[in-house]
Amino acid sequence: MAKIAIIEDEAAIRRMYALKLKFSEFEVCEAEDGEHGLVIIEEHKPDLVLLDLRMPKMSGDEMLRELRSTAWGEHIPVIILTNISKAEAPQTLWHLGVSDFIVKANSTPQKVVESVKSILALAN
Numbered sequence: 541m542a543k544i545a546i547i548e549d550e551a552a553i554r555r556m557y558a559l560k561l562k563f564s565e566f567e568v569c570e571a572e573d574g575e576h577g578l579v580i581i582e583e584h585k586p587d588l589v590l591l592d593l594r595m596p597k598m599s600g601d602e603m604l605r606e607l608r609s610t611a612w613g614e615h616i617p618v619i620i621l622t623n624i625s626k627a628e629a630p631q632t633l634w635h636l637g638v639s640d641f642i643v644k645a646n647s648t649p650q651k652v653v654e655s656v657k658s659i660l661a662l663a664n
Contacts, residue, residue, distance in 0.1 A: 542660055543567040545586040547577035547603065548621070549595040553644070557590060557621070560649040561656070574598030578606055581613055587663070588639075588656055593622040593629065601630040608636050617659045621652065 544566045548554040551572070558568045569584045571577040575598045581589060589607075593600035600620065607613035617639040620629070626641055633641075639659045642652060 541565060541567050542587040543569065543584060544656060545577065545581050545584065545589045546570045547574065547589060547595070547600065548592045549573055550592075557649060557652060560653055564653045564657075566656070574600060574603030574606075577603050578613075581607060581616070582610070585612065586616065588660055589616055589618045590621045590652070590656070591618050593620060593624060601633055601636075604633065604636050604638075617663055619652070619655055619659065 544561050546554050546557050546568060548557070549572050554570050558570055561568050569580045569586060571580045573595045591600045591604060600622070604618060607616065618637065619640040619642060620633065620638055621642050621644060623644050625643060629641070640655050642655060
């Protein structure tokens with residue numbers, strides 16, 4: 541069973557994606573900000589990370605930069621799951637190995653699950 545980490549500050553959104561992924565037979569771990577996200581990723585070693593960009597304490601792009609600087613987080617696939625457009629996103633994201641960029645308002649939870657499955661299939 542593949543393990544997915546959801547790093548999202550809005551609890552209702554985080555729970556919605558967690559529930560959808562669990563129904564799709566994924567194991568899920570969750571964090572409400574980038575700092576806690578790094579802790580759970582190191583602890584749980586997920587197969588993929590869903591990462592919001594705008595969060596308190598540590599933004600998603602800051603967290604991704606930290607994640608990529610570690611041996612345990614260097615190659616984990618990351619899907620950016622945010623409500624800002626690609627044009628508004630920090631340009632550094634593209635140099636940090638983002639697997640997909642999904643705008644929450646323009647997608648459904650099922651499409652997110654499909655992206656997760658597709659990226660995990662490519663990784664194996």
